[in-house]
Amino acid sequence: MRLGSKSTDEFFGVLAQKSQQISQIYQKNIDGLVKPTPIKVMLGDTTITDQNTFDPEAVDKFYNSILAKSPKWKSQGITTTSDEDLRRIFVKMECQIKNYTMLWHMALQYRALLYYKPDIRVQNIQKELAEIMDNTINKEKELAELTDSMIKERLAAMGYKDLDEQTLFEVLFENDHLRDEISSETAKKTDYDFKAKDQRKKELFKELDNLLLEAYTTTSVLIDENRLVTGEEGCVCTFDLDFVKNKKKEAIFDPKRIAPDTKQEIIQALDDIIRSLQN
Template sequence: MRLGSKTADEFFGALAEKSDKISKLFQKRIESLTEPIKTKVMLGDTSVIDQTTFDPSKTGEFYEWILKTMKDWKSDGVSRTAEEDLRRVFVKLEKRIGNYLLFWHMSLQYHVLLYYKPDSKVPKIQKELADLLDGTKTKEKELADLTDSIIRERLEAMGHKDIDEQKLFEILFNEDGFREQIGQEVSSKTDFDFKAKERRKVELFNELDSLLVETYQTTSVLIDENRLVTGEEGCVCTFDLDLLKKNTRVAIFEPRRVPERTKQEILDSLDEIIKTLST
């Protein structure tokens, strides 16, 4: 059962009040951890601007601190997901109290924006890359025209004049020697090394990639898990209390049947979190 739901039960009401207080304390932590800082970045047109960002690793460190502090809670550790420009850092904890399981989920979701580092190498690489691409495109056109001219000359020498496309395809497909001769003659009449240019193009793109820098954008607004799944920025702090019955989690149960001692232990566990986050 998700804590915080409206209820007339006194015990569940107390749990809702404490979980709400924890959520607000968590939100304040996230607000501090994601406080924007300014950094210089370069756009694709090489202009340099100020951009705000934050350090996501601090949130992960905060979760690690929680795990070390709350030693009687079980967890698989801090997790991170990355899907295109959407990132998430989260942790899930659980604690068994009698025949009940208390679950705690904290998460921060944010977006990644890519820019270039303010480096003089960027415009130089971009210029070389643009020149290379333009030059290659021009040479490809020249090579295509040269190839067409050589093919026409060869076909006329073979007695094929004004040949249609189907017949040309059959000759090129069936005559291995003809194709090889055309290729050799074309190669002998051009000194443009397409393979070398392609290798250089890959190198330049890799150099540009190495100059990319990530900036991060989020908000400390509390969102629910549905909004988290749809990709909204924000943070999540939720608690669930389930009954453990024959090793099966039961989300709906009668609160009056929870033993008083178990109720107190659950309340104490939430109070411990409040105390920890208040330090």
């Protein structure tokens, strides 16, 4: 059962108040961790502008501190996910109290935006890349015209004249030696090293990638897990209480059947969390 759900039961009402108090304290902590910090970034057109960000590692440290303060709670540790620009950092914890299991889920969902570092090298790389691409296109066009001319001359000498494109293709396709000869001759007639330029492009793109930086945006608004799944930015703090019967969890059970000492242990577990979050 999700704590905080509507219920007329007094015990569930107490748990709802406790879970709400924890959520409020948790939200306050997250709010301090994700406060926007202004940084300078460069856009794709090399314009330098201001952008806000926060440090996801600070949230990771916060979750780790909670894990350290909660020895009675089992967890698989902190998990991070990345789906293109959508990121999530979360932790799921579990506490066994008699025949009941309490589940605690905390998460922060945020987005990562890509920019360039404000470095003059970005502009220089883009300029060099543009020159390489323009020169390559021009040289490829020149080479294509030269190749067409050589093909026509060679085929004319072989007795082929006034061929349409389809016939020309068929002749070249069936004559490997002729294709290789023409390719070798045209390569000798240009001083443009296509292979070297292609390698240089790869090096420049790799250098550009190294000049990228990520800025992160989110909000400390509490959202439920449905909104988390749909990709909304925000934080999650939920509790579920399940009854364990024959090693199976049951979300629906009668709270009146919970023993008084078990109820007290459940309340105590939530009180411990409140104290650990406030310290």
